[in-house]
Each structure stands twice: as C-alpha cells, then as structure tokens.
Amino acid sequence: MENTQVNYDKLNLLKRLRDESLYGWTIWEPTDIHSHGIPNEHKIARRVRHFTIINESLKKHRFNPDTTKVYYAQRFDETCGPFLRNTTSRLMLLELVNEEVIHGALNIKSVRGFYIPEHGRWFEFDMTNVPIYDAVKPYLTSQNQKAEFLKDLNNQIGAGLSFSLQESGQFNVRIDKIIDADFEITANQSQGWQIFIHNYFRFFFDNVKGRFGHFWICESPAEALNVLWLxxxxEGKEEHEYSENGTYDGLKRNDEGKIEFVIKPKDGEQPTQVETSSMEMKQLTLAFADGKFQAKSSAFLIFKDSLFSTSVVLMDEGLVKLEGEELIIEGINPFQMERDYENLMNV
Incomplete structure (x- = not known):
C-alpha cells in the first residue's frame, strides 16, 4: 500500500509540475487520424490496432486495455508538433496510465513515449536520451524542416543575406560573396521557433535523467519549489537532512510584487536577489557553423537542492547539451522555502 501511494503521489507531482504550461494531457482517440466518414467498427478496430502495437512494444509492463487510458500532449503538440513532423508522418507524445485495484489497493503505473501513428513505431522513454534522439533526429535533420527554418530566418532578417540548402542537408549562408560563412543572430522575432526550442528544452529535461540525478528547468521560484518537493x-528526505550552511536566505517581493530568491550574503556584503524575470529562458541565439545550426538559450536549473544558471544548446540533430553552468544558490531546504512562500502569500 505504501508503494502504491508513492507512485500515485509521484504521478500527481509530475503532472502538477508541467501539465498546464507544457503538456496539456488529454484523452487520445487514435481514430482522429483520417477518421472522417469511417464506420464506427473500423474506428474501434483502428484504436485496438494502435493500442496493441504500443502495448506489445512496452519494455517492462503490459497494460490492461480495460483499465488503461491513453493521453496525448495536446499543448506540446501545438507548440512543438509542427517541428516534429514531415510530409508523411509526425511524432506524438503519449502517456499510458493504468489504474487497477489489486487486493483492495489502488495500483497505478504509467509509461511515456513518442509514437508515429502512420508507421506504428513506439519510442519508450527510459530516462536516458537515446529514445528521444532516435525519434527526433529524422525530423529535425530533414531537408523539409531545414527549408522551413531558413524561410523563417529570411522573414526576420530581410535583405543582405541569402540562404540555400544543399542536397547533403547542409546550409549555405551567403553574405555578399562569402559562402558557407559562420553566422549568429538573436532570434527575438522568431516566435515559432523560439517557443518550440524552449518547450523542447523543458520537455527534454523533464524526461531525461543524468548520471547523478535530474536537471529541471525552472522559470520562477514557485516552479523551483515544485521541483524541490518532487x-x-x-528520495524520501526529511527536513533535518538538509544542511543549514547553504546560501539560500529566504524569499522576498520586489518592487513589482514578484517573488524572488534571496542569497545569503558573504561576510561584509549585502544580501542579493535572483530577479524573477532573469529566470525566464531568453536570449535565444541561432548559430550556423559547418553547415549546421545550433540554438542556444540562457536558463536556470534546479539540480538536487541547488539553483544553477546555464546555457542550453540544441543542435540540429536534436542533441542537447549544457554550457557554462554557474552555481547561484545551494542548500535550498524545501520545507523552509514552503514556509517562506506561504508567509509572503499571507501578507
């Protein structure tokens, strides 16, 4: 019973953390795919076929079709979907949730992955980056996708630069008479791509765990608190397990009324704050080198009980890496932070 409760609460915490801002899980009916005018019995058969394909591909569990709900990430699909599809297929982010009562106790298990309905291919997430890269790479490296990317850049840059795409899939960037030049821009106006890349970063770190634990992108103290509680x-920690020698020194409201972290001062110095606005992912730059593009954003990450600033980099094959990590606050006690947060909210 205890393990069942842990699984249930863990699932709720994960959903509370990202659902509203990124995933937007909703019941998926695979009959939605080209289903207009198809008789009901054919729609049911199609649903059974898709569920069977996924179920037989699962690595650890087989799900009971009578007690399993299949969700797809509708909001994620709206922001990231256009960049994860080509002329013949698309990636869908799905989650299977099975709820059964076994010996009087509620047993919940879930699994998440990418699915290509047109090809019947399932990529089950396992907290490594391998299934995500395997699924995403053919889409982000396709010539059709790169052509759309170039078109978007042309719209924002205007005259003076021209882009072309070689058959090999590499970019040519022409600046006057210079061909294949390295090039970098700040993509403030590239809203579609910027939203996609930022959401892809959030999605990636939600579903990939490093060797020593999770890195969670956080864009506000409230979001950081959710991650810390998770x-x-x-890990089953208790309050007394947290060190009192960290640099977290509470929360405060700024002049605009927004809540900010306070950093414990060093000897002879004044306390400093982490501006809430600075925690939002921004300063997206798009760089071209050797015929490939990279997208880079500044971000804040929670790792264990510490807050870091970093640059997150997306390469055109879907690879993600971190650069220039800087420790901002260490030893954040979520029990204390919760009390600080409630005190500010009650003022």
Missing part, C-alpha cells in the same frame, strides 16, 4: 518526496 525530488524530496521521491
């Missing part, structure tokens, strides 16, 4: 709950 890590605390999963």
């Amino acid at each position: 890590a605390t709950y999963v």
